[in-house]
Structures are given as C-alpha cells and as structure tokens.
Amino acid sequence: MSTANSSASAPQLQPPGCSIEAALEIVRDRWTILILRDAFRGIRRFDDLRRDLEIPRAILADRLRSLVESGVFVKRQYQQRPERFEYRLTPMGMELSPILVSLMQWGDRWLSGEEGPPRLLVHEPCATEIDMSFYCWTCEEAFTPSQISSQPGAVTAPAVHSQPALQSRPAVQSQPVLQEGDLKNNGATKS
Amino acid sequence: MSTANSSASAPQLQPPGCSIEAALEIVRDRWTILILRDAFRGIRRFDDLRRDLEIPRAILADRLRSLVESGVFVKRQYQQRPERFEYRLTPMGMELSPILVSLMQWGDRWLSGEEGPPRLLVHEPCATEIDMSFYCWTCEEAFTPSQISSQPGAVTAPAVHSQPALQSRPAVQSQPVLQEGDLKNNGATKS
DNA sequence: CCAACTAAGTTCAATTTACGAACTAGCTCA
DNA sequence: TGAGCTAGTTCGTAAATTGAACTTAGTTGG
Numbered sequence: 001m002s003t004a005n006s007s008a009s010a011p012q013l014q015p016p017g018c019s020i021e022a023a024l025e026i027v028r029d030r031w032t033i034l035i036l037r038d039a040f041r042g043i044r045r046f047d048d049l050r051r052d053l054e055i056p057r058a059i060l061a062d063r064l065r066s067l068v069e070s071g072v073f074v075k076r077q078y079q080q081r082p083e084r085f086e087y088r089l090t091p092m093g094m095e096l097s098p099i100l101v102s103l104m105q106w107g108d109r110w111l112s113g114e115e116g117p118p119r120l121l122v123h124e125p126c127a128t129e130i131d132m133s134f135y136c137w138t139c140e141e142a143f144t145p146s147q148i149s150s151q152p153g154a155v156t157a158p159a160v161h162s163q164p165a166l167q168s169r170p171a172v173q174s175q176p177v178l179q180e181g182d183l184k185n186n187g188a189t190k191s
Numbered sequence: 192m193s194t195a196n197s198s199a200s201a202p203q204l205q206p207p208g209c210s211i212e213a214a215l216e217i218v219r220d221r222w223t224i225l226i227l228r229d230a231f232r233g234i235r236r237f238d239d240l241r242r243d244l245e246i247p248r249a250i251l252a253d254r255l256r257s258l259v260e261s262g263v264f265v266k267r268q269y270q271q272r273p274e275r276f277e278y279r280l281t282p283m284g285m286e287l288s289p290i291l292v293s294l295m296q297w298g299d300r301w302l303s304g305e306e307g308p309p310r311l312l313v314h315e316p317c318a319t320e321i322d323m324s325f326y327c328w329t330c331e332e333a334f335t336p337s338q339i340s341s342q343p344g345a346v347t348a349p350a351v352h353s354q355p356a357l358q359s360r361p362a363v364q365s366q367p368v369l370q371e372g373d374l375k376n377n378g379a380t381k382s
Numbered sequence: 383c384c385a386a387c388t389a390a391g392t393t394c395a396a397t398t399t400a401c402g403a404a405c406t407a408g409c410t411c412a
Numbered sequence: 413t414g415a416g417c418t419a420g421t422t423c424g425t426a427a428a429t430t431g432a433a434c435t436t437a438g439t440t441g442g
Contacts, residue, residue, distance in 0.1 A: 017309055019298025020228050020291060024221045026302070027294070037211050040336065046419050056401050061420060071301075082408045084418060092301050097336035098293040098323050100211060103218070106290060107210025108344075110262075110283050111217070117344040118208055124340040128329040132289050135326075138319040145231065145288035149315040153299075153308040237390050247430050252391060273438040275389060 026070045027096070031055055032063050037100055039073070039093065044086040072096065102132050217261045218290070222246055223254050228291055230264070230284070235277040263287065293323050 027033060034053050043049055050060055064087055067073045072093040078086045089096075101121060108117035121130040135142050218224060225244050234240055241251055255278055258264045263284035269277045280287075292312060299308035312321040326333050 018228070019295045019303060019308055019310075021225065021298075022302040023294045023298035024224060029220055030215045033215060034212065037209070047417080050419090057420070058402090058422085059400065082410090082418075094336055095297055095300065097339070098325070099290060099297060101325075101339075102289040102293050102323075103214045104210045106286055107212075107214035109286065111213040112210060117210055119210075119341045120344045121339050121341050123325070123327040123330065123334055124338045126327060126329045127342075128327050130325060130339060131328075132293075132323065132325075134289070134292075134314070134321060134323075136314040136317060136319050137322075138317045139314065143314060145285055147315045148288070148292075148312050148321060150310045150312050151318075153311045238388080241390090248391065249393085249431095250429070270389095273389075273436080 026067070026072060027099070028063070028066065031059055032067065033100070033103070035060070035063055035067070036072070036089075036093070036096055039087065039089050040097060040100060044088060046085075046087075049087075067093075098132065101130060105130075105132055217258070217263060218287070219254070219257065222250055223258065224291070224294070226251070226254055226258070227263070227280075227284070227287055230278065230280050231288060231291060235279060236269075237276075237278075258284075289323065292321060296321075296323055 027036075031053070034055070035049060038049055038052055043052055046060065046064070049055065049064075050057060053060070064073065064075075068075050068087070071090055073087040074090055075085050075087055078084055104119075104121065112118065122128060123130060133142055134145070134148070218227075222244070225246070226240060229240055229243055234243055237251065237255070240246065240255075241248060244251070255264065255266075259266050259278070262281055264278040265281055266276050266278055269275055295310075295312065303309065313319060314321060324333055325336070325339070
C-alpha cells in the first residue's frame, strides 16, 4: 500500500521490489497468521476457525477470501446439500511453515515463562526438536545474522544474459545486511 | 488482544499459551515488520525510517515505542544538543532474523516475477546462498512441514518435577501438526 | 540577528478498518 | 414444527490509520 501499486486488475505484476513487502501483502496481519497456524494444525472450516480464534466472522470471511485469491488456500466443497466448503493449504501455503516455525521459536525463546515453551516442534520420524537457526553448507557451521549479507539478485531492467547460477564466490558488490556493532552493545540477554 | 491480557503494568506474565500468538503481540503488523527489515539493513533513525518506509510519523513513533518497550530495540542517544536518538536491535531483536528471512524467501519463491528474486541473502564469508528449509540433524535429511509434529512442552499447571530434558525418543502423545493429504491434492505448483 | 533547515516527535480531523451483534440461507434431525 | 448447524452477510459503533500541520531544540548561512 505504501509502494503504490496502481493497476488493480492484474495481480502480482510489478512486484514491490522487496520480497518481504511482497510477502506481507499476502500475509496481511495477525489474524491471517493465526488462520495459517490453525490451518497447519488441521483446522479447515469456517466455524472451527471462528470458534478457535474467536475472530469476528466478517474478518474471517475476508481473510479467507483473500488467502484463496492469492493462492495460499484452495476452497473445496466437502459436502453438498447444503453446500459446505473447507479451506486447504496449497503447496504455496504449506511453504509458509518456516515463517510460523520461526515466529514460534522466537516466542518460545524470548517470551515463554519459567515453565518453558508451551509446545515443542519435532521431526516426526525421530522426535528431534526442530531448530531454525542459520547453517552454512559450504562452511559447515552455524552462523548469526551479522554474517548475512545481501547481493543483487535479478536486475529490474531486462536481463542481458541468464547468469550461470551463483556458485563458488560471486564477490560482486555485496552489502552487509547488518552493521558490526549491532550484536555487541546493550540490551537484555537470555540463556 | 483477543486473548484478554488484563494487568497492564506487568509485562509478559501469563503467556498466551501459544508462542506464535505471543510473538505476534510484539511483531504487531506490517509496519513493525518493515521497520525491523530496515533495522537489519542498518537504518536506525526516526527520519531515515520515515523516509524509507513512507510511514506516517505517528505510527512510526508508536511502533518504535512499542518495540523498545518489548525489548526488541534499545533507544540510545547518538548526539546531545539537540538530543537525538537511534534505535538499535537488541540480541532479542536480532533473533527475529529467521522470521524476516523466511518471509523473504517465501516471497522470492512464490511472488517474484520472471526475472527472479530481487535480492539474495548469502553467508558472507563464503557467499553461499541462505536456505531456511527444514533439516533434521538426527536423520540427516531435509523434510517437509508434513513431517513436523508437536508435543506438549511445559505444562501450564505448576510443574511437579523438573523434566529430565527431552532427549532421544519421548514418544509421548505427539500430534501431527499437519494431516496427511494437505501436501497432496490441488493448488498451484511452482518450480 | 534573521531565515531556513534538520531531527524527532505530537496533535488533530477525516477516513478506513475492526468489532460484535443480529440476521440470512439452506439444510438436518427429533 | 421447531431447534440446530454451517457459512456467511449486514450494520452501527469503536478503534486505528493517515496526512497535514505544528512543536521543540538546535544548527547553518548570509
């Protein structure tokens, strides 16, 4: 909404330049995220969602409509007479899970009380706890966000040649996402 | 706000039972997330944020106040006469990065046009692209969200005994987070 | 000295959005 | 016949957002 997106009809033409902004246009607000959380829990129906979230009906209807429109959910009939529908995650929707898991793990780590996190997520086959911190497959080590840097992906102007993938060391103008000194200094520490 | 949190003074007493909900009370909305994105880019000052985001001043002030209050930012003076402040991520704030990275990667994958994602995130020392999908250190394999299950962490009632940590195979009542059949079925596919 | 400018806000009226309660539609069950 | 269920819509009020103007405190230029 801030980055003006004039043409109303064609959706997703002219992506907002930042994928976070683009994602946020679909993952609109708190309610949307809570709906998604419930979807991952297997709650698929209007009234089940409404009861579980205590969300106003009008808002639930609106968010579901919007999520279907953007391809995160499919609305499918599960019974005729009377017609009843449920909302199921598409593959696009399923892939939102890292966002939810990250949110949950951050909440677990920084907001849960003495008793520890309310629920744990595990890899089902082996019950190993899921951990979403950063790991580099080249260096074979975990790293902190201060070691993340960003580099231009696609050029907005028509690409001159298809780049030969990013392998080894591009070494092009990469800018540190995070200045040094951010990790140091003050602020509460935990664990 | 839906899950009533009566006492205003004491913060974070009575966590909302779900860490996602708890996290969302701090990561309130689109603006907050965009402010955080900019913070990770090194933008620290009121007017720089305002210019970059084109966010209404009142909202920026409110969100910064709220983020400082919750411990995500520290407000620190960078000059006297006139007094000027900047907002810096605390360690708690830094750890929000997986959420932003997940959002960005989802946007990259599902919302970017023909030209591909606008920017790539890489591990600075080696320029390896960052990938936030799930990986199990026990099974030594990547897995999809359908293999995530959740199990009770802390009990809300006073803990009877400190549990001997979760190791090997708890095997207690774990419920699949995602029903089978969610991954299958319809919906757009990509890549 | 005066005017213009900067940074970090606050205040205010107008608009938008959210909220809760009531209502509708279509059907089932007793 | 009447109550109940699911999936909504409608509507009046309450709250949040928005953009513009104003404030405070100091700096810079002429």
